[in-house]
Amino acid sequence: MVFNSVGLFGRYQDSGVEETISHLQALLKKRGINVFLGDPTANEISGPRIEDSDKPLPDTIDVGIVVGGDGTMLHVARILADYGLPLIGINLGRLGFLTDIAADDVEERLDQILSGDFVTEERSMLSAKVNRNTELLADCTALNDIFLSKGATGKLIECETRIGGQMVSRTRSDGIIIATPTGSTAYALSAGGPILHPALSALIFAPICPHSLGQRPLVLDDKSEIEIRIVNLAGAPANFFVDGLLSLSLNGDETIRVKRSKKITRLVHTKSHNHYSTLSAKLGWG
Numbered sequence: 001m002v003f004n005s006v007g008l009f010g011r012y013q014d015s016g017v018e019e020t021i022s023h024l025q026a027l028l029k030k031r032g033i034n035v036f037l038g039d040p041t042a043n044e045i046s047g048p049r050i051e052d053s054d055k056p057l058p059d060t061i062d063v064g065i066v067v068g069g070d071g072t073m074l075h076v077a078r079i080l081a082d083y084g085l086p087l088i089g090i091n092l093g094r095l096g097f098l099t100d101i102a103a104d105d106v107e108e109r110l111d112q113i114l115s116g117d118f119v120t121e122e123r124s125m126l127s128a129k130v131n132r133n134t135e136l137l138a139d140c141t142a143l144n145d146i147f148l149s150k151g152a153t154g155k156l157i158e159c160e161t162r163i164g165g166q167m168v169s170r171t172r173s174d175g176i177i178i179a180t181p182t183g184s185t186a187y188a189l190s191a192g193g194p195i196l197h198p199a200l201s202a203l204i205f206a207p208i209c210p211h212s213l214g215q216r217p218l219v220l221d222d223k224s225e226i227e228i229r230i231v232n233l234a235g236a237p238a239n240f241f242v243d244g245l246l247s248l249s250l251n252g253d254e255t256i257r258v259k260r261s262k263k264i265t266r267l268v269h270t271k272s273h274n275h276y277s278t279l280s281a282k283l284g285w286g
Helices: 015-030 070-080 103-114 275-283
Strands: 005-010 034-037 063-068 086-091 118-132 135-142 145-149 157-163 166-173 175-179 202-208 218-221 226-232 238-242 245-250 254-270
Touching (some): 015 034, 070 086, 070 135, 086 103, 103 254, 118 245, 135 245, 157 175
Parallel strands (some): 005 034, 005 063, 086 254
Antiparallel strands (some): 118 135, 145 175, 238 245
16 A cells, blocks of 8 residues: 555644644655645644645545544545545643654654555444434434433433343443444453453443442453443433544434444554553553
8 A cells, every 4th residue: 555645634723733734745755655634733833724725535534643633533534434444643641541652753654655665444433323212313423432421410321231232231320332443442441341452342331430339341252233322311411423533413313323343543653662651651550
């Protein structure tokens, strides 16, 4: 795979990444690679924009390079997944599980990748639909997770969960998280969920602060279809989130259906990339 045209995606409307973006533009142009700036890059940063190319996205760029943190990476991943375009992540955020190239190593790592010394990793995604009776309220895709969270109430909400059509639980909790292996190091980890290797064909079902010691996170086959029916919202609208971003407010008569998406995210790493070294460094394992 040869990259002839690159889309640079800076952290959302953050002009503070201009120095890194400009450095990347110079490096790429020196190699004869076309460079376009993608939406969410701050308007103050100069350069040709993808939307000004007058061509479809897959005819404009071969690969996306994200400059920011995992939040920016998640946003861009959902866009590029529609076209099967790969992603490279440069970390200017905090943890950076997805944006795994440190800003100080950009020149060396990028040179390796552009010279063909890289591997491509496929990450599974989630597909979720929210219905109110027969009305479709949301149809969305996530790389990390999809979760239901209680609203402005100090009480627990109650939900009924079915997996593959079979009744699993009636849960009183602060909410429910459905996560991919990629999302196992995100919110689901805070809810006591396990860390899954990203190549596993699995999903995580994790109640948030359940009012029962017996209701623990479950690891499911990723062929499972999960249905969550809201029973009681304890007097306040609940919130439905996609990769940590609020998608819509729920009033209590909705059903959420989640399964593995047909779309995938393709991440580009140098051949020296080591998943366990990343976990050790990010989670402080020593």
